Amino acid sequence: MKGYLGIDVGSVSTNIVFMDEDTHVLESLYLRTNGQPVVTVQRGLKQMRSQLPANTLVKGVGTTGSGRQLTGIVAGADAIKNEITAHAVAASHLVPGVQTVLEIGGQDSKIIILRDGVVADFAMNTVCAAGTGSFLDQQASRLNIAIEEFGDLALKGNAPVRIAGRCAVFAESDMIHKQQMGFNLEDILAGLCEALVRNYLNNVGKGKEILGPVVFQGGVAANVGMRKAFERALGIEVQIPKYFNVMGAVGAALLAKEAVSRGVPTRFKGFSVADREYKAGSFECDGCPNLCEVIEMAESGQVIARWGDRCGKWATALAAREAAI
Amino acid sequence: MKVTFPHMGYMYVSLKGMLEYLGIDVVVPPPCSKRTLNLGVKHSPEFACLPLKLNIGNFIEARELGADTIMMAGGCGPCRFGYYAYVENEILKDLKIDYNLVVMEPPEKHIGELLGRIRKITGNRPWLQVIKALRFGFLKAKAVDEIENLSYQIRPRELVKGTTDRALEKSIDLVNEAATPTALTRALAQAKEVMAAVPADRGRPALKVALIGEIYTLLEPYSNVNIERHLGYLGVEVERAMMLSQWINDHLFMGVVRNLPSSDRFKKVASPYLNHFVGGHGEETVGSAVWYAQQGFAGAIQVLPFTCMPEIVAQSILPKVSENTGMPIMTLIMDEHSGEAGLITRLEAFIDLLQRKHEQKEALTS
Numbered sequence: 256m257k258g259y260l261g262i263d264v265g266s267v268s269t270n271i272v273f274m275d276e277d278t279h280v281l282e283s284l285y286l287r288t289n290g291q292p293v294v295t296v297q298r299g300l301k302q303m304r305s306q307l308p309a310n311t312l313v314k315g316v317g318t319t320g321s322g323r324q325l326t327g328i329v330a331g332a333d334a335i336k337n338e339i340t341a342h343a344v345a346a347s348h349l350v351p352g353v354q355t356v357l358e359i360g361g362q363d364s365k366i367i368i369l370r371d372g373v374v375a376d377f378a379m380n381t382v383c384a385a386g387t388g389s390f391l392d393q394q395a396s397r398l399n400i401a402i403e404e405f406g407d408l409a410l411k412g413n414a415p416v417r418i419a420g421r422c423a424v425f426a427e428s429d430m431i432h433k434q435q436m437g438f439n440l441e442d443i444l445a446g447l448c449e450a451l452v453r454n455y456l457n458n459v460g461k462g463k464e465i466l467g468p469v470v471f472q473g474g475v476a477a478n479v480g481m482r483k484a485f486e487r488a489l490g491i492e493v494q495i496p497k498y499f500n501v502m503g504a505v506g507a508a509l510l511a512k513e514a515v516s517r518g519v520p521t522r523f524k525g526f527s528v529a530d531r532e533y534k535a536g537s538f539e540c541d542g543c544p545n546l547c548e549v550i551e552m553a554e555s556g557q558v559i560a561r562w563g564d565r566c567g568k569w570a571t572a573l574a575a576r577e578a579a580i
Numbered sequence: 581m582k583v584t585f586p587h588m589g590y591m592y593v594s595l596k597g598m599l600e601y602l603g604i605d606v607v608v609p610p611p612c613s614k615r616t617l618n619l620g621v622k623h624s625p626e627f628a629c630l631p632l633k634l635n636i637g638n639f640i641e642a643r644e645l646g647a648d649t650i651m652m653a654g655g656c657g658p659c660r661f662g663y664y665a666y667v668e669n670e671i672l673k674d675l676k677i678d679y680n681l682v683v684m685e686p687p688e689k690h691i692g693e694l695l696g697r698i699r700k701i702t703g704n705r706p707w708l709q710v711i712k713a714l715r716f717g718f719l720k721a722k723a724v725d726e727i728e729n730l731s732y733q734i735r736p737r738e739l740v741k742g743t744t745d746r747a748l749e750k751s752i753d754l755v756n757e758a759a760t761p762t763a764l765t766r767a768l769a770q771a772k773e774v775m776a777a778v779p780a781d782r783g784r785p786a787l788k789v790a791l792i793g794e795i796y797t798l799l800e801p802y803s804n805v806n807i808e809r810h811l812g813y814l815g816v817e818v819e820r821a822m823m824l825s826q827w828i829n830d831h832l833f834m835g836v837v838r839n840l841p842s843s844d845r846f847k848k849v850a851s852p853y854l855n856h857f858v859g860g861h862g863e864e865t866v867g868s869a870v871w872y873a874q875q876g877f878a879g880a881i882q883v884l885p886f887t888c889m890p891e892i893v894a895q896s897i898l899p900k901v902s903e904n905t906g907m908p909i910m911t912l913i914m915d916e917h918s919g920e921a922g923l924i925t926r927l928e929a930f931i932d933l934l935q936r937k938h939e940q941k942e943a944l945t946s
Contacts (some may be wrong), residue, residue, distance in 0.1 A: 321921055339929035349590045373940060374933045376908065379926060539780050544613035565806065565920075 257312045259515075260303070260523070261508030263341070263501065264292045264322030267361030268386065268474065270501040271299045273307060274508040276314075278348065282306050283501045292322040293329055293533050293552075300330070301529040313368065316523045317341075317511030319503045328552065328560045329533060331524035334510040341506030343367045343374045345469045348509055349496045354466040357485065357493070358502070359455070359475035361388040366460045378459050388474045390423050393428070394447065398440065402478075405444060409480025412445030420450025421458075448484040456488060467491045472499040531555055538566055581680075582607050583701060584647035586635040589799035590724045591824055593756045595651070598717025600759065602705055607647035609638040610659060614801035616641060621916060622639050622670055629885040630803055630915055631796040632664055636671060651701060654685040660889075661860065679734050684832070691834055715760055718837070721825040723768045727751045730775045732819065735812030737780040745809065747778045757845035759822055786817040792865050792874035793882040794891050796891045798822050804883050804914055805923050811881075814931050819877070821846070821868040822861070845870050860890030866897050878934045881927075886915040908933060 258275040265288065273282040285300060288295050315335035318327040319341035327335040346356045347369055356367040364387055368376040380387070395402045416438050419425040426447065433443055456465075469491055475481055476499040485493045497506050515521055536551045539546050547564045563570045582605045585595050592608045599606045610616070623640070624633045639650060652665040665683045672679055681707030682700045685693075695710070702710050727748065735744040751771035758767040789811060797803045798820055811818050822843075829837045830844075843864045850867030850905060857863055869880050884891035895911050902909045912923065912928045 321925070337925045337932070340932045371940075373928075373936045375937075377929060377933065421837060508632070544610060544615040546614060547713040567809075570742075 256308055256310065257314050259328075260313055260316045261341075261504035261506065261511065262296060262299070262316065262320075262326055262332075263334045263338070263503030263507055264288065264296060264318065264320040264326045265360060265362075265503070266321055267332065268500075269295045269299055269320075269322075270504040271282045271296075271303055272498070272504040272508055273303060273311075274505070274512070278509065278512070280498055280505060280508075283302050283498060283504070285500055288322070292325055293535065296322075296326050296329060296579070297529045297533070298533075300526055304526040304529065313521065313523050313525075314513035315515035315521045317507030317509070317514070319507040319510075325552065325560070328571070329554070330528055331522040332511070333519070333521055333523070334507065334514040336510050338503050339365060339367060339379070340374070341503045341510060342472065343369060343377075343506070344509050345498075345502040345506035346472065346496065347372050349498065349502075349505070350468055350494060351468050353468050355463075355469045355472050357455070357460075357469065357471045358473040359387060359471075359481070362474040363387060364455055364459050364473070366372075366455075366463055366465075368463055368465075376463060378461075378463065380459050390426075390446075391451075391475060391478065394427070397427075398444075400440075401447040406479035406481065408441050409444035409448050409478070410483060412439075412441035412443070414442050414445075415449050416451040417445035418443070418446045420447075420454040426450060445480060445484075448478070448480040449488070451482065452484040452488050463513045464490060465491075466516075469493045471495050472502045474500050476500070515553075527549050537563070540569065542566070542568060581605060581649050581701075582647045583649045583651050584639065585651045586611055586638045587612050587790045587800060587802075588796055589801065589824070590728070590752055591799065593724050593752060594717045594721035594824065594828075596756070597608075597720040597758070597764075598700070598713045599651075601713040601716045601745065602700065602702055602709065605656070607642050607645045608904035609642040609645075609647075612638070612800065616802075617916060622783060623675060627887060628667075629660070629887050631661070631800075631885055632668065633916075634667055634800070634803060635664065639668065639672060639679065640675075640677065643679070649680040649682065649701070651682050651684065654683040677902065691836065694832055699885050716764070718825060718828055718833075719761060719764055720755060720758075721828055723764060723771070724752060725823040725825045726768070726772055727775060728820075728823070730772070732808065732812070732817055734775060734778050734782075735809070736786040736815045737782055737784045738812075739779045739781060741813060743778050744775075744780075744812065747774050750774050776805050786815055787878040787931065787938060788817045788819065788876075789931075789934070790819050790821060790859070790868065790877050790880040791883065792821040792868040792872070792880050793861075793894075793911075794865075794884040794888050795822050795861060797883045797885050799824065803885070804912075805920050807881070807883065807923065808913070808928070810920070810924055810927055811931075816931055819872070821864070821872070843867075849874065853901060854894075858890050858893045860888065862890030862894040865891060865894035866901065869898055869901045869907070869909055870905065873901070873907035877907060878938060879930065880909045881911060882911045884911070884913055886913050908937070 258273050261272045261448045263270045269286045269288045271284045272280050275282050284299050286295055286299050315333045316330055318332045319336050319338050323335050342358050346353050358365045395405050416433050419429040471493045476495050482493055537550045540549050545565050549569045550563045551558050552560045584607045585875030596606045599687050612634050619640045620633035620637030624636050654665050669681045731744050731748045739746045751774045754767040754771045758764040808818050829840050846864045849870040850863050854866045872880050898909045
């Protein structure tokens with residue numbers, strides 16, 4: 256079997272998908288990053304290898320997410336792309352004709368406007384984390400409910416309580432007040448979903464023309480309460496694609512396919528990457544008062560990448576090799 | 581008397597050149613760094629913008645090197661910057677750091693007003709010499725701008741990543757070291773040779789993107805997380821709406837130098853969207869977006885410090901400009917964060933968008 260690997264290394268989760276040549280997703284993995292991107296990717300690749308038939312041939316690899324550069328170097332990627340492009344590519348592949356992508360992940364949220372299959376505009380949350388997955392996570396655990404139940408409970412609320420959604424800190428204290436006044440949990444949760452959607456549309460989606468079909472993806476799309484709140488606010492049906500929580504990885508695999516279609520052989524180092532030893536080290540450069548923390552990645556004892564320096568002194572020392580990746 | 585001033589990109593080259601030409605002792609603050617920012621943040625009001633915090637840091641670090649007089653620009657109008665020199669001086673006084681403060685405010689009517697303020701620093705030196713020094717400082721600013729503009733063209737086309745940055749640094753140093761106008765002419769020629777020697781594929785087509793917005797965050801690379809460099813690495817040719825020599829000519833010389841691009845070209849085309857002064861460079865920012873769209877640029881990026889009122893006014897108008905002209909515009913707000921990953925992600929996605937749009941257009945026309 257032949258196909259493509261897509262790896263999305265985000266702040267909260269690391270997702271890996273395997274896609275066959277006809278772009279069907281055959282396997283997908285959703286792992287917690289736990290602050291150790293390289294180890295997580297190695298673990299994921301090992302798991303992927305065991306799930307795929309032994310004669311599998313990887314024709315290309317794509318990486319995305321905030322850990323894309325690092326993972327790209329470790330795995331040997333053919334396409335290293337930012338998550339906005341990756342998400343847009345995946346959405347327009349799975350939902351042809353999509354015009355708006357709402358994406359809410361662990362630490363960030365974004366909106367992507369597509370016209371004629373091409374990204375026409377986008378925005379990402381800048382200075383505010385209210386409305387992202389980790390805030391919902393935190394509130395769920397404060398109320399002692401499993402995050403999986405959050406959405407269903409919110410759906411049961413028929414009189415959503417008004418909650419200040421502009422800032423995560425305001426939202427939390429407002430929720431506590433409403434709780435103490437005796438509102439029931441379902442209505443508070445429904446109110447929270449509405450507040451977050453309002454904040455998202457005002458903050459991330461401000462000034463954007465939201466036209467259907469609308470796709471909602473990212474980890475938070477699992478929350479049916481959020482989906483309903485979006486539908487109510489927008490007045491349009493909101494679709495949730497089948498692979499909503501691994502869309503970045505799907506996009507990365509599609510981009511890898513595109514990259515190798517130009518006839519270049521893949522740079523993938525093979526699943527054996529999972530067994531190699533990677534060591535990250537760091538040192539403080541004392542060349543100027545910035546005292547940059549320079550990070551080094553070594554593969555089997557040999558330095559393969561450096562980054563973290565503002566001036567580029569260390570990063571460009573390996574530039575010739577980086578250009579090859 | 582040892583004179584210092586805040587950093588704003590390569591402005592130090594021009595100011596140092598001008599003051600040293602008059603035989604005045606100059607202390608250039610150490611380049612903006614994490615330490616500068618930490619010192620500034622610690623002693624500034626939380627709600628002030630990034631430029632003020634970096635200024636304070638610069639002054640504290642310059643004092644450590646023996647500076648006793650601050651020379652700083654002021655301004656008038658609703659932007660807070662007009663008061664910064666005075667506010668900063670008060671903060672420094674509270675810290676028991678006493679400086680003499682000389683504020684170079686743009687003349688309201690006549691260039692003579694500026695000369696009067698300059699007298700405070702130049703003392704009894706003959707006017708002719710002062711004017712020569714001003715001219716020399718201006719020539720240095722022009723030389724630096726010329727070199728920077730070269731780097732914008734070369735960086736996206738360089739063959740080995742980082743070579744343009746090194747050549748740029750060397751070229752600026754050459755200009756910085758020149759002590760007389762004759763030496764400056766020679767240094768500039770030499771600097772251009774250094775830039776020309778960067779191995780690059782000069783014919784390679786590159787997307788053109790304009791950097792527009794607030795002057796400090798445009799000019800000081802520490803405050804904009806090296807945005808020009810990152811765009812260059814992504815293969816994009818940058819044009820900066822605000823260059824130092826242009827600003828000096830527009831605001832301090834009242835446009836006495838002819839044949840230099842002026843911000844008037846932006847104001848003229850801003851009018852369908854915004855036709856009066858909103859403080860700072862808000863009006864110019866709106867106008868520059870229109871102007872660059874007319875010049876056929878692929879996109880524009882607005883940079884501003886967090887809490888900058890004039891630029892927020894402009895930001896809310898830019899979507900309309902973008903809609904009418906068809907040129908995508910992205911806004912980036914700068915504050916204390918020094919992590920580059922978030923910035924790079926946004927830049928990359930924006931450039932992807934421009935690239936795909938460009939390809940579509942090519943396909944339609946061919």
